[in-house]
Amino acid sequence: MDNSFRGAWPALITPASADGGVNLTALRDLVDYMLAKQVDGLYVLGGTGEGLLISAADRRSVVESVMEQVRGRVPVIVHVGSISTREAAALACHSQEKGADGVSSVLPVYMGGLEATYRHYGAIAAAAPDLPFFPYLFGGQIDATSLMKELLCRIPNVGGAKYTGPNMYEIAEIIDLGGDLPADRGWSIFSGMDEQCIFAAMMNAPGNIGSTLNVMPGPYRKMRESYEAGDAAKGIALQKQANRLTAAMIKHGVGAALRVSMKALGIDCGPLRLPQEPISPEREETILADLEEAGLAALAAM
Ligand code: MN9
Numbered sequence: 001m002d003n004s005f006r007g008a009w010p011a012l013i014t015p016a017s018a019d020g021g022v023n024l025t026a027l028r029d030l031v032d033y034m035l036a037k038q039v040d041g042l043y044v045l046g047g048t049g050e051g052l053l054i055s056a057a058d059r060r061s062v063v064e065s066v067m068e069q070v071r072g073r074v075p076v077i078v079h080v081g082s083i084s085t086r087e088a089a090a091l092a093c094h095s096q097e098k099g100a101d102g103v104s105s106v107l108p109v110y111m112g113g114l115e116a117t118y119r120h121y122g123a124i125a126a127a128a129p130d131l132p133f134f135p136y137l138f139g140g141q142i143d144a145t146s147l148m149k150e151l152l153c154r155i156p157n158v159g160g161a162k163y164t165g166p167n168m169y170e171i172a173e174i175i176d177l178g179g180d181l182p183a184d185r186g187w188s189i190f191s192g193m194d195e196q197c198i199f200a201a202m203m204n205a206p207g208n209i210g211s212t213l214n215v216m217p218g219p220y221r222k223m224r225e226s227y228e229a230g231d232a233a234k235g236i237a238l239q240k241q242a243n244r245l246t247a248a249m250i251k252h253g254v255g256a257a258l259r260v261s262m263k264a265l266g267i268d269c270g271p272l273r274l275p276q277e278p279i280s281p282e283r284e285e286t287i288l289a290d291l292e293e294a295g296l297a298a299l300a301a302m
Contacts, residue, residue, distance in 0.1 A: 194213065198227060
């Protein structure tokens with residue numbers, strides 16, 4: 001049995017209502033849009049999904065709505081990271097109860113250090129013991145490979161990681177840690193830098209999770225397919241094409257660019273949550289013009 005996840009996963013936006021709450025109707029529309037685009041899974045309430053900016057009660061409603069809307073058609077990993085270990089653990093427990101397929105968490109946000117990380121992740125993973133747990137490896141002063149080795153010893157349900165960094169040697173090392181595990185134990189290392197998806201695929205990363213996949217999941221699916229079919233050159237060409245749009249998004253701020261793109265694609269995800277800068281109508285126009293110039297329509301249609 002293969003318990004591993006794979007493929008192209010959007011780090012789903014969480015549509016906001018005018019007052020900063022959640023627009024659950026738009027959220028359901030967004031889920032349907034992603035399923036129609038044949039994404040392989042959904043990663044909800046992460047950085048892109050503004051999980052840390054949303055109240056715990058609203059985070060629970062988001063999970064419930066997403067699970068209902070998806071109805072088991074693709075796996076869902078819920079990011080439960082929180083400044084409070086207890087709150088993250090309670091959210092993990094709720095996600096398991098509601099049928100999520102995995103939980104994930106950023107490194108401890110405020111109280112860092114290795115031992116604190118073990119305690120934080122240990123408590124979260126133990127609160128959802130039937131689900132694989134995925135550390136979100138991003139930022140922090142950590143040796144990611146040693147951390148993952150140690151977590152494999154300490155946490156029985158660690159199932160992989162979301163690795164958001166540019167170091168393809170390091171991601172390969174972490175992928176290889178799975179080599180010694182029993183065959184029925186899943187080990188899914190997702191790459192999280194959209195700009196590097198194809199290179200992580202070349203290091204055998206089975207999937208990628210990222211913000212720009214809300215707007216253009218197709219190119220990532222196709223670049224992986226091309227590589228796996230033996231056509232690395234085509235995969236690299238697709239990566240470069242996608243990177244033109246990603247670069248334009250980074251220039252304007254990825255959060256703002258995602259909102260503007262999704263609105264142009266027919267789903268109004270509402271305002272960015274505080275403390276992000278609101279998008280003025282003039283800025284929206286400039287951003288959209290730049291994204292269109294960078295190939296938004298063609299990439300989104302793939
Ligand atoms: O992990 C996102 N990374 C961060 C997901 O939010 C730090 C990525 O999808 C980036 O937004 C993307 C553009 O730099 O690679």
